[in-house]
Structures are given as structure tokens and as C-alpha cells.
Amino acid sequence: MKTPFLVAENIYLRTLSAEDLTERYRDWFNDAEVCRYNSHHRFPNYDEDMRRYYETTIQSHENLILAICDKSTDAHVGNVGLQGIDLLNQSAEFAILIGDKSYWNRGVGKEVMRLIIAHGFSQLNLQRIYCGTAENNAGMQKLALALGFREEGRSRQALYKDGEFRDLVHYGLLRSEYDPEGGR
DSSP states (O other): OOOOSSEOOSEEEEEGGGOOOOOOHHHHTTTTTTTTSSSSSSOOOOHHHHHHHIIIIIITOEEEEEEETTTTTTTEEEEEEEEETTTTTTTEEEEEOOOOOOTTTTHHHHHHHHHHHHHHHSSSOSSSSEEEEEEHHHHHHHHHTTTTOOOEEEEEEEEOOOOTTEEHHHHHEEEGOOTTTTTT
């Protein structure tokens, strides 16, 4: 097991390393089904794109992007992040991608969200964590609400995917609203 950064019941989060930039990892971002609700999968991702992303985004202190790993197998199954960390306004955007489809619908998203949100409020001193998702991503919307996020609005026809424009639904969670036991 690589050194965990944050640990939950079934998963742990660790730093991403250059060794993680494998063909399997790249293929997550080239998989239409994995990326059906996000802005990836517009152009093919190549090895050099992954290296550039690693050097400019993952290693940046404006972003906390971690590997999601299965505690029992150490398998890297996805990534989670607090992105665009704004220390002045004490806010960051939550993002998650579970690339290994065998981990879908197993509660990993909820476990990961709880872990990274707690870290954002307690260790990064954030006041607000927010996220957005496509209007047809019912799973993410349900998860955000279950963890205490509130719908804050929508950007009409802001995401073009699969030949149509879709609204982006925005959610936010304030530190004062955060319940560490929420969504259980």
C-alpha cells in the first residue's frame, strides 16, 4: 500500500504520482461512459496530455487531487479533488471521477465525498465547497443533497454533450451546514 493521505472504511486517498499515468488511467478520460456527465471526452487524451495535467494541475497548490484506492486491493479506481482552491474566499470546487466501472454503485462516491469534504473544512479552512453536474446526472444530484449540499441554481444549456446542450445544476455546502455524520 502506498502511503494513504486520508483513510475511510473501504477506501483511502493518496497522492497521485507519475507512475499512476498509465494507459488504464488515460483510458478513463477516453471512455465516453465514464465521462458522460463531465467536460472530459471532447478530444482524445494522450500520454503527453496526462503528463501536462499532472505537472500543471495535480502538483499545484490551487488543487488537491488525490487517487481513490481500494483498501483491500490497493487498486487505483478513480480521482477526487478540491479544485480552484481560493484561500481568500475560502472556497473550492469538489470533483470526482470513478474510472473503474466495477466500483460504480457501491457507495464509493459517498465515502470519498465525506472524506474530502471533512478535510476541506477542517484542514484547509474552507468556508464553502461547491460542485456542479449535468442536469441528467441524477446520481450526483442525489449524493450532493444527501450530504447536505443545497441546490444554488443552474446555468442553462452550459454543457454540450452527446449532441445536446444541457443545464448545469450547481450545489454548495457551507461549513456551518456541514454535518460530519450526514448522509449515513
